Amino acid sequence: MNLVSLNGKRRPGSPALVLVAHGSRDPRALSTVKALMERVQALRPGLPVHLGHIELNEPRLPDTLAELGTGDAVLVPLLLARGYHVKQDIPEMAAEARARTRVAAPLGPHPLLVETLYDRLLEAGWRTRRDSAVVLAAAGSRDPESKLDTNHTARLLADRLGVPVIPAYASAATPTVQEAVHTLAAQGRHRVAVASCFTAPGRFATQCAEQSPWIASAPLGAHPAMAHLILHRYDQSLTIQVAREPELASA
Known part of the structure; x- marks a missing residue:
């Protein structure tokens, strides 16, 4: 089962890619996700790309899957760590759904995610100084694996920037952004930026940005690296599936 042609493009009949967004009451979230979807489509012409939301926005994921009938699809969560939405x-x-589906890994942690965070900080005015540091602001989850993933992303970003990076959360986990800022200030880090680890604008992203004592980066949005990361997760899911088939055949 080889779904990749010699030129690296997906062959006809490849499973559809379904972007799974959380959903938000902020109208900017939907327009941002649609812009990201367009980037993905531009990178992989001919691949069917669909959108489904877990809540709050249309189309809802069950409706998107229903339209696929009994076709094959890879669901790529536009989520940045493991947690209840990804696992349950x-x-x-x-x-x-009637469609034959597989769920890809969330987008984080991954170097392409970190590259997007880095670029968004530069756009916001980031300059490395001796007293600078970053708070990585994420949504938060009670799932311990979610915190592990966010911690991993923070370490990768710290390596990229060469300054301390503390993860903080908008809900369900600690520390808060304000607590993380105070911790860094106590360490002599007085120029603290907030890196917005959110896919799109929304209530949590806005609240976290407002707590920044210096600059706050924009959400990840339709950055080119995010589109490449989505396709990486899609391809990765298919590679895992292909690797499993010989095992099943020999069982």
Whole structure:
């Protein structure tokens, strides 16, 4: 089962790619996700790309999957760490659909995610100084694996910037952004930026940015690296599936 041609493009009949967004009441979130979707489509012409939301926005994921009938699809969560949505909500919605689906890994942690965070900080005015540091602001989750993933992203960003990076959360986990800023100030880091580890604008991203004592980067949005990361997760999911098939055949 080889789904990749010699020139690296997907062959006809490849599973559809379904972007799974959380959803937000902020109208900027939907327009941002659609712009990201367009970037993905431009990078992989001929690949069917669809959008489904877990809540709050249309189309909802179950409706998107219903339109696919019994076709094949890879669901790529536009989420940045493991957590309840990745482990429970999305698989449960997929299991109820007639389509043959597989759920890809969340977008983080990954170097392409870190590259986007870095570029967004530069756009916001980041300059490395002896007393500078970063708070990586994320949504937060009670799932311990979510915190592990965010910690990993923070370490990768710290390596990229060469300054301390402390993860902080908008809800469900600690520390808060304000607490992280105070911790860094106590360490002599008085020029603290907030890196917005959110896919799109929304309430959490806005609240975290408002707590920055210096600059706050924009959400990840439709950055080119994010489109490449989505396709990487899509391809990765198919590679894992192909690797499993010989195992099943020999079982």
